[in-house]
Amino acid sequence: xxxxxxxxxxxxxxxxxxxxxxxxxxxxxxxxxxxxxxxxxxxxxxxxxxxxxxxxxxxxxxxxxxxxxxxxxxxxxxxxxxxxxxxxxxxxxxxxxxxxxxxxxxxxxxxxxxxxxxxxxxxxxxxxxxxxxxxxxxxxxxxxxxxxxxxxxxxxxxxxxxxxxxxxxxxxxxxxxxxxxxxxxxxxxxxxxxxxxxxxxxxxxxxxxxxxxxxxx
Amino acid sequence: xxxxxxxxxxxxxxxxxxxxxxxxxxxxxxxxxxxxxxxxxxxxxxxxxxxxxxxxxxxxxxxxxxxxxxxxxxxxxxxxxxxxxxxxxxxxxxxxxxxxxxxxxxxxxxxxxxxxxxxxxxxxxxxxxxxxxxxxxxxxxxxxxxxxxxxxxxxxxxxxxxxxxxxxxxxxxxxxxxxxxxxxxxxxxxxxxxxxxxxxxxxxxxxxxxxxxxxxx
Amino acid sequence: xxxxxxxxxxxxxxxxxxxxxxxxxxxxxxxxxxxxxxxxxxxxxxxxxxxxxxxxxxxxxxxxxxxxxxxxxxxxxxxxxxxxxxxxxxxxxxxxxxxxxxxxxxxxxxxxxxxxxxxxxxxxxxxxxxxxxxxxxxxxxxxxxxxxxxxxxxxxxxxxxxxxxxxxxxxxxxxxxxxxxxxxxxxxxxxxxxxxxxxxxxxxxxxxxxxxxxxxx
Amino acid sequence: xxxxxxxxxxxxxxxxxxxxxxxxxxxxxxxxxxxxxxxxxxxxxxxxxxxxxxxxxxxxxxxxxxxxxxxxxxxxxxxxxxxxxxxxxxxxxxxxxxxxxxxxxxxxxxxxxxxxxxxxxxxxxxxxxxxxxxxxxxxxxxxxxxxxxxxxxxxxxxxxxxxxxxxxxxxxxxxxxxxxxxxxxxxxxxxxxxxxxxxxxxxxxxxxxxxxxxxxx
DNA sequence: GATGAATGAGTATTCATTCAT
DNA sequence: TATGAATGAATACTCATTCAT
Numbered sequence: 085x086x087x088x089x090x091x092x093x094x095x096x097x098x099x100x101x102x103x104x105x106x107x108x109x110x111x112x113x114x115x116x117x118x119x120x121x122x123x124x125x126x127x128x129x130x131x132x133x134x135x136x137x138x139x140x141x142x143x144x145x146x147x148x149x150x151x152x153x154x155x156x157x158x159x160x161x162x163x164x165x166x167x168x169x170x171x172x173x174x175x176x177x178x179x180x181x182x183x184x185x186x187x188x189x190x191x192x193x194x195x196x197x198x199x200x201x202x203x204x205x206x207x208x209x210x211x212x213x214x215x216x217x218x219x220x221x222x223x224x225x226x227x228x229x230x231x232x233x234x235x236x237x238x239x240x241x242x243x244x245x246x247x248x249x250x251x252x253x254x255x256x257x258x259x260x261x262x263x264x265x266x267x268x269x270x271x272x273x274x275x276x277x278x279x280x281x282x283x284x285x286x287x288x289x290x291x292x293x294x295x296x297x298x299x300x301x
Numbered sequence: 302x303x304x305x306x307x308x309x310x311x312x313x314x315x316x317x318x319x320x321x322x323x324x325x326x327x328x329x330x331x332x333x334x335x336x337x338x339x340x341x342x343x344x345x346x347x348x349x350x351x352x353x354x355x356x357x358x359x360x361x362x363x364x365x366x367x368x369x370x371x372x373x374x375x376x377x378x379x380x381x382x383x384x385x386x387x388x389x390x391x392x393x394x395x396x397x398x399x400x401x402x403x404x405x406x407x408x409x410x411x412x413x414x415x416x417x418x419x420x421x422x423x424x425x426x427x428x429x430x431x432x433x434x435x436x437x438x439x440x441x442x443x444x445x446x447x448x449x450x451x452x453x454x455x456x457x458x459x460x461x462x463x464x465x466x467x468x469x470x471x472x473x474x475x476x477x478x479x480x481x482x483x484x485x486x487x488x489x490x491x492x493x494x495x496x497x498x499x500x501x502x503x504x505x506x507x508x509x510x511x512x513x514x515x516x517x518x
Numbered sequence: 519x520x521x522x523x524x525x526x527x528x529x530x531x532x533x534x535x536x537x538x539x540x541x542x543x544x545x546x547x548x549x550x551x552x553x554x555x556x557x558x559x560x561x562x563x564x565x566x567x568x569x570x571x572x573x574x575x576x577x578x579x580x581x582x583x584x585x586x587x588x589x590x591x592x593x594x595x596x597x598x599x600x601x602x603x604x605x606x607x608x609x610x611x612x613x614x615x616x617x618x619x620x621x622x623x624x625x626x627x628x629x630x631x632x633x634x635x636x637x638x639x640x641x642x643x644x645x646x647x648x649x650x651x652x653x654x655x656x657x658x659x660x661x662x663x664x665x666x667x668x669x670x671x672x673x674x675x676x677x678x679x680x681x682x683x684x685x686x687x688x689x690x691x692x693x694x695x696x697x698x699x700x701x702x703x704x705x706x707x708x709x710x711x712x713x714x715x716x717x718x719x720x721x722x723x724x725x726x727x728x729x730x731x732x733x734x735x
Numbered sequence: 736x737x738x739x740x741x742x743x744x745x746x747x748x749x750x751x752x753x754x755x756x757x758x759x760x761x762x763x764x765x766x767x768x769x770x771x772x773x774x775x776x777x778x779x780x781x782x783x784x785x786x787x788x789x790x791x792x793x794x795x796x797x798x799x800x801x802x803x804x805x806x807x808x809x810x811x812x813x814x815x816x817x818x819x820x821x822x823x824x825x826x827x828x829x830x831x832x833x834x835x836x837x838x839x840x841x842x843x844x845x846x847x848x849x850x851x852x853x854x855x856x857x858x859x860x861x862x863x864x865x866x867x868x869x870x871x872x873x874x875x876x877x878x879x880x881x882x883x884x885x886x887x888x889x890x891x892x893x894x895x896x897x898x899x900x901x902x903x904x905x906x907x908x909x910x911x912x913x914x915x916x917x918x919x920x921x922x923x924x925x926x927x928x929x930x931x932x933x934x935x936x937x938x939x940x941x942x943x944x945x946x947x948x949x950x951x952x
Numbered sequence: 953g954a955t956g957a958a959t960g961a962g963t964a965t966t967c968a969t970t971c972a973t
Numbered sequence: 974t975a976t977g978a979a980t981g982a983a984t985a986c987t988c989a990t991t992c993a994t
Contacts, residue, residue, distance in 0.1 A: 102957085122425060127985060137959045142986065205425045208339060250475075250495045257478035258470045278467040285506035286499040343967060354976045355969085365968065536978085556859060560963060571980045576965065639859045642773060684909075684929040691912035692904045712901040719940035720933040777988060788955045789990085799989065 091150040091215045106144050108134045110158070113151045118198040122205035125152075149210040155203055156210065160223045164230075166192060171230040181234045182287070183280040189255055190276040193263040201264055228252045236291045247290055251283050323361050325351045327375070330368050335415040339422035342369075366427040372420055373427065377440045381447075383409065388447040398451045399504070400497040406472055407493040410480040418481055445469045453508045464507055468500050525584040525649045540578050542568045544592070547585045552632040556639035559586075583644040589637055590644065594657045598664075600626060605664040615668045616721070617714040623689055624710040627697040635698055662686045670725045681724055685717050757795050759785045761809070764802045769849040773856035776803075800861040806854055807861065811874045815881075817843065822881040832885045833938070834931040840906055841927040844914040852915055879903045887942045898941055902934050 112134035117125050127148050131141040145151050170185050193200065210216055232248035239247065262275055329351035334342050344365050348358045362368050387402050410417065427433055449465035456464065479492055546568035551559050561582050565575045579585050604619050627634065644650055666682035673681065696709055763785035768776050778799050782792045796802050821836050844851065861867055883899035890898065913926055 105957095126983085138986080139959050139988085140957075143957070148985065208422045246491070246495050250492075250499055253475045253478060254471050254496075254499070257474040258467075261474035261477075262470060274463070275467075275470075278463050279471075281506070282467055282471070282499060282503040285502040289498070289502035289505070344969080345967070348977095356971085356976050357974085359969070360974080539978095561965080562963075572965080573967085573980050574978075577978070582964065642856045680925070680929050684926075684933055687909045687912060688905050688930075688933070691908040695904060695908035708897070709901075709904075712897050713905075715940070716901055716905070716933060716937040719936040723932070723936035723939070778990080779988070782956095790955050790992085791953085793990070794953075 091153045091210065091213055092146065102144070105134075105136065105140065109136060109141055109144060109151065110154060112136075113155055114196075114199050117155070117202040117206070118196065122202045125202070125206060127151075149213070152203065152206050153210040153213070153216060156207075156216075157219060159200065159203070160219070163189070163192065164223060164226055167227060167230045171233050178234050178236060178287075179284055182283055183277075185231070185234065186255065186280040186283065187273070187276040190259050190262065190279065191272055193259040194267055194272050197263045197266070200260075204260065224252065227256070231255075235287060239287075239290050239294050243290060243294065247286065251286070254283075255279070319361065322351075322353060322357065326353060326358055326361060326368065327371055329353075330372055331413075331416050334372070334419040334423070335413065339419045342419070342423060344368075366430070369420065369423050370427040370430070370433060373424075373433075374436060376417070376420070377436070380406070380409065381440060381443055384444060384447045388450045395451050395453060395504075396501055399500055400494075402448070402451065403472060403497040403500065404490065404493045407476050407479065407496065408489055410476040411484055411489050414480045414483070417477075421477065441469065444473070448472075452504055456504075456507050456511050460507060460511065464503065468503070471500075472496070525580070525587045525644065525647055536578070539568075539570065539574065543570060543575055543578060543585065544588060546570075547589055548630075548633050551589070551636040551640070552630065556636045559636070559640060561585075583647070586637065586640050587644040587647070587650060590641075590650075591653060593634065593637070594653070597623070597626065598657060598660055601661060601664045605667050612668050612670060612721075613718055616717055617711075619665070619668065620689065620714040620717065621707070621710040624693050624696065624713070625706055627693040628701055628706050631697045631700070634694075638694065658686065661690070665689075669721055673721075673724050673728050677724060677728065681720065685720070688717075689713070753795065756785075756787060756791065760787060760792055760795060760802065761805055763787075764806055765847075765850050768806070768853040768857070769847065773853045776853070776857060778802075800864070803854065803857050804861040804864070804867060807858075807867075808870060810851070810854070811870070814840070814843065815874060815877055818878060818881045822884045829885050829887060829938075830935055833934055834928075836882070836885065837906065837931040837934065838924065838927045841910050841913065841930065842923055844910040845918055845923050848914045848917070851911075855911065875903065878907070882906075886938055890938075890941050890945050894941060894945065898937065902937070905934075906930070 109130060113125070113130045116129050116133055120129065125148075127138055127141055130151065131138045134141070141151075145154070166188060167185060170181055170188060173181065176184070228245070228248045231251050232244050235244050235248060258279065267275075326347060330342070330347045333346050333350055337346065342365075344355055344358055347368065348355045351358070358368075362371070383405060384402060387398055387405060390398065393401070445462070445465045448468050449461050452461050452465060475496065479489075484492075543564060547559070547564045550563050550567055554563065559582075561572055561575055564585065565572045568575070575585075579588070600622060601619060604615055604622060607615065610618070662679070662682045665685050666678050669678050669682060692713065696706075701709075760781060764776070764781045767780050767784055771780065776799075778789055778792055781802065782789045785792070792802075796805070817839060818836060821832055821839060824832065827835070879896070879899045882902050883895050886895050886899060909930065913923075918926075
């Protein structure tokens, strides 16, 4: 569809004031999204919420999609750095890192669920963009590598890639879907446990298949 | 949000004519969705495509959301009956049934992907309805039971429920996500294979855990 | 610039009601143009003036430019048929027909001057369209032929074409420019007289040049 | 309409710096007009192009219209001085001076056509001003006198005025209209020739009418 | 003087839904 | 029953101009 909307910030927020405004707008945008939903996410509402004129809003964002895109990028970065922290902690055994990864990820998905769901609802507005595609692809790659980093080294590279990709796909998509309904802390923990169980069983089976001499596969 | 839109058909399609019209409208709706996307899915376009006046359209559907809802229900029913067929074929061992379930499901998700993605994009329009919630819950339950039906009987009931739910969640959400990008037949098959591997490893581990006498858990 | 706006009427006004609405909208448009000027010519104002909702307006015209285009076409047709009537009245000598043509044209240009000036001001909105170009070219051609029809037959074809084109250009552009300022009837008549004098002198000179045997040219 | 916008420069450009800035702004304005058209002629774009802040722009011009007005005045002055040079060259016979006048004027109109057309498109913005009216009236007068200066002295004063005014009106309006379409050098020359033919025939006829003793008029 | 961030009124266009015919 | 004309609220985005720094 609209695959060429420019999502780049209009000006580099060089000055503290600018950065503050951008932050205020993004904060307001997140609130509007969470409280009013994607359908009522309008530039006017965001500007009003941010205590800024629409004109100012458009000085920092070229269009509505760009605001949503920035919100999404921020989410991705948060997720990504969170994962990196866990995965790079080599003091823990692989299984524990996987378990922690899943727990932290699912819990984090369930935080600010309203906003995240609304952001997903609005995805059609910023999804079909070169920029988004590039960003998303890069994010996918990064996360897959983090996951691969927690897999046993004995698994051959291509099997590792496949498995990491399946785990990434499951983690992110099932995590998102799970977080769409309101959940208690207990439910969240149990869901993450089951998912980690599944991942670990999968990894162990993979390891076994490749370890056992001439292997069965 | 808009949780009280009536999605029920306005009249019981008693006459053949009515049924034909409803079918024509739904067919047209699916086409519009697939070819124009959710953003351009308008009642006027659907009516025109169906060769019907908007007025008539509104005689069979109380509002736009109801059309989308019906489309979604049809998808759910198709999926559900497809699963039932596989799961009830007791001539095959459980593992095979799981593999087949996943293969068929993922392939089916990737068919008519354009329409299904657009239908998902439009979900905010019909999602927050009592009716949808009821239907979805029932569908979830049914599918979970189908999956549970393919799990080994030795696993205790509650563990079985948890596992079936995790598999259902993964299958449907990762399947949907996977189908959002265009895929070759080969890619689809390999994704389904990996997913089935994961599920089977998960099930086997579960079985083992509960079989081994006093078990570790 | 915007060279691809569709200016075609959205629906054929088949019914009397439709025709009435289109006429009402065009009438209102002419009034808004005359009284408020091109800059304040908005679809909302036109609709209000016509006693119609904006929605209805957009059922009969695909966009603002189309309304202006229709107004312009009407002007062109009025001018064209007026010229034809004069030029086809063979009972009068050529000179008289030229004089009458000029008088009638200039007087007509000065009528509804406010609206016509505003319509010209708005020209950038509908000018750069395939449709307008086609229409304008056809109109130019027609008028040139009418003028050629009043020229003496002794002038060779190509000289006749050149002269008719120069007279057309002068008549229409100087007529338009002259009508931009408010004028008394007397001023208008005298301007038309002088212009006709010029045209007739031009035609006579042309005739003479081509009549005098080996001529000077 | 908006007949009271102040178009006067805000400050006398006493300093060299000021003059430079004014010139830079006008140059930038001409470029923006030529390259982007009247609709995209914004103060922001002009300022950016001129390498100046909007604030500075507003120090030298009270509003957007004033920039356009200055551009127009410059055009008028260029035209005017060009005409004066030709008309005051008494070494050439009147006919030749008329021919040259027309040729040079039409060619000059066709130069920078893009900018001139855009400047005309923007005319509604500066046209309805006391200042513009005064300037335009003065310009008209001057040009008419230049033209009168090339007419034969035997024609009585009032007839001369009428004729000069008709020629001025035709020259400027038809010239402008002609230049609105892209033209080859050859087309331009031939148009100017035909126009000069017309003017000379007109002048000769006038002369004859007034020379022939008791004359018919 | 110079800057450029902030303002906010203004506008074209769409679309779900109704209801007179 | 069927039609489709009519409605009008809603919304993204622009731009001339000001004024605090």
